[in-house]
Amino acid sequence: MFRKWGTTAGTSHIGFLRNYCIRTHTAKNKTNDHGKRKALGQPTPETHPHLLNPDEVTPLITKTEYQNRRCQLIESIMKKAIKSSEYQKNHLVIVPGASKQYMSDKIPYFFRQNTEFLYLTGCQEPDCCLVITVDESSSEPCSILFTRDKDEHAELWDGPRTHPEDVTPFFGIDRGLPMTEFEGYLRSYGRAFRDINLWYDFVSPFQKNIHSSICNLMSDLSNKKWENPRSLIHKLRLYKSPAEITLMQKASDITAAAFVETISCSRPNIAENQLFAKIDYECRMRGAEFLAYPPVVAGGNRANIIHYINNNQLVEDEEMVLMDAGCEYHGYASDVTRTWPINGKFTSQQREIYEVVYCVQEELIELCHKCPTLDALFESMCYLLGKRLQEIGLISTQPSNSYLMKAAYQLCPHHVSHYLGMDIHDTPSITRNIKIEPGMVITIEPGVYISNNNKSLPKEYHGIGIRIEDDVLITVNGPVVLSRKCPKHPDDIEKIASENQP
Ligand SMILES: [Mn+2]
Structure with missing residues (x-):
């Protein structure tokens, strides 16, 4: 189980966060009765072999390509940071996915993912969120995908969800965490690193809860430095692989x-x-x-x-x-x-x-x-x-x-x-x-x-x-x-x- 946020007596925040970001995900793939990998919230090579080859997250786009996209984004963020006079060591990038939209009571529109989020993750589910951190506590950037919490009742109606333990093996993202921990994660992060350059699109918030958690974080921070990552992501998307x-x-x-x-x-x-x-x-x-x-x-x-x-x-x-x-x-x-x-x-x-x-x-x-x-x-x-x-x-x-x-x-x-x-x-x-x-x-x-x-x-x-x-x-x-x-x-x-x- 994940440790609860906010009860970190005796642990430095930095060490605490580091525990969340170590690239040693060992959770075994869950299997169903037939020994096949269980269904996630989107097609996988196992459940949809007519659409996906092994190692592809979405058709023709591999795990490695998605990882490269995230690396390139961090590279362009660091380049921009180095150029700026107030060089920041700690960067927190938050790119939320889209939520379902409804045309009337319980009747959804066809789901359309936030394009920036899809480009960086390949994740096709609603209500998820990508966080990438670059900070003093680790030599490498760490990416986290927050996914929807387990909910047997909802999954009975809407089909399976991708649980946090499926995130690393399927998406190649360093960590998976449940969305209920998002707010606590941000709070701890804000306590650990007072000087953060936040990269988030305040102009078009995709999820209400995430947006208000981020606004809370901003009001707690001593320095309030933020930039919109949108144009940096667009510069990557402009050139097709x-x-x-x-x-x-x-x-x-x-x-x-x-x-x-x-x-x-x-x-x-x-x-x-x-x-x-x-x-x-x-x-x-x-x-x-x-x-x-x-x-x-x-x-x-x-x-x-x-x-x-x-x-x-x-x-x-x-x-x-x-x-x-x-x-x-x-x-x-x-x-x-x-x-x-x-x-x-x-x-x-x-x-x-x-x-x-x-x-x-x-x-x-x-x-x-x-x-x-x-x-x-x-x-x-x-x-x-x-x-x-x-x-x-x-x-x-x-x-x-x-x-x-x-x-x-x-x-x-x-x-x-x-x-x-x-x-x-x-x-x-x-x-x-x-x-x-x-x-x-x-x-x-x-x-x-x-x-x-x-x-x-x-x-x-x-x-x-x-x-x-x-x-x-x-x-x-x-x-x-x-x-x-x-x-x-x-x-x-x-x-x-x-x-x-x-
Ligand atoms: Mn046209």
């Missing part, structure tokens, strides 16, 4: 194949919701867990509402449909947009605008060879779109570049790129002002939107909204389009969209 790239390639492959199936079931008067169901089904049938975000399935003029997700209208003959959808595959997202004619044939105006967007998108992918910033890509998009729209007479032939770019921006009011990874808008604390580098994955998504209310363009173009979006991995040899299997040339699009017309 080989395993992450494999997962993202697979996510893109699944999404591409699902798009082909979805485009090929097109016919006039199909419901947007049916196209939603089709892409969702085709993604899951290929092994994806679910769609990574609520998809946009927008017929006709609705494509001009950038975040249209009602998906409750019919797509009429001679209209196009814009679909922005992507699957999540073992924690990694894809994000693809295609726009196609629902009856299998573009009208001449639709094709004219489609070709503009298509050419600009291809040119922007080429530009990735020069490793520009995402903001520079956006400027290039405005310039290239402006030029091409001028060529077809939709933007007047004024000589100034700034006029041209402004006019293009009015027809494409969103950015052309974001980072992609475990989150759709991945690592949002990273500015779009840094040059892209090998290992990063970004989207390239130019569009042209001419709504029915557009007063400056001819009526024949009204109701046309087109976006083409691909996922692009940056490598030393240039950009690799992960979603390359998803057709986008207008001839290919027409061919697939015509396959099953009535």
Whole structure:
């Protein structure tokens, strides 16, 4: 049993804490009646051999990779600490997991883990918390995963939980402790080390209890020094490892194949919701867990509402449909947009605008060879779109570049790129002002939107909204389009969209 906190008479706090952090976990794996390792709160290689190889915590991501991520975080924390004038010896990093969210009484939403916590642990359960300490009491950092307490009744309803004794063998984390000891642990830590640099995201607290324990600790400390570890974690997440790239390639492959199936079931008067169901089904049938975000399935003029997700209208003959959808595959997202004619044939105006967007998108992918910033890509998009729209007479032939770019921006009011990874808008604390580098994955998504209310363009173009979006991995040899299997040339699009017309 764990010793109770707060009753440490005769023991120095430092020695006491050291006992909690020794890397000698000897608890044997529990076995069930069949001699197999017992179930944890998430898939294991023993219970889910179709998903996990030995030593993987989540598909393709090994224990060692998770350990490296935690080491890299500590390294970047120490680097930052050394640079700062008030160098601190003791660092306490706290990254909580997410809690379950409810839509109504006892009815949960699908659980979504806090991405930073998942990235550092691979733990998929709610209400857990990662603590990493670097302090005078030990030469090495120590990581602790607090997991939910044993609760036979709750486990009867919700399935097994990962108990503290399973933490080290499964996750490769130094120690496992029950969540009921969290508050006491922090109090003892605060008594042992008065000078602590706390690394915790006060801006978005994930668990109420943990947050209030941390606030209590802060009020007890003599020096109140804290920093948000979020941007340091984002800097690590920005560069994808080989395993992450494999997962993202697979996510893109699944999404591409699902798009082909979805485009090929097109016919006039199909419901947007049916196209939603089709892409969702085709993604899951290929092994994806679910769609990574609520998809946009927008017929006709609705494509001009950038975040249209009602998906409750019919797509009429001679209209196009814009679909922005992507699957999540073992924690990694894809994000693809295609726009196609629902009856299998573009009208001449639709094709004219489609070709503009298509050419600009291809040119922007080429530009990735020069490793520009995402903001520079956006400027290039405005310039290239402006030029091409001028060529077809939709933007007047004024000589100034700034006029041209402004006019293009009015027809494409969103950015052309974001980072992609475990989150759709991945690592949002990273500015779009840094040059892209090998290992990063970004989207390239130019569009042209001419709504029915557009007063400056001819009526024949009204109701046309087109976006083409691909996922692009940056490598030393240039950009690799992960979603390359998803057709986008207008001839290919027409061919697939015509396959099953009535
Ligand atoms: Mn996107």
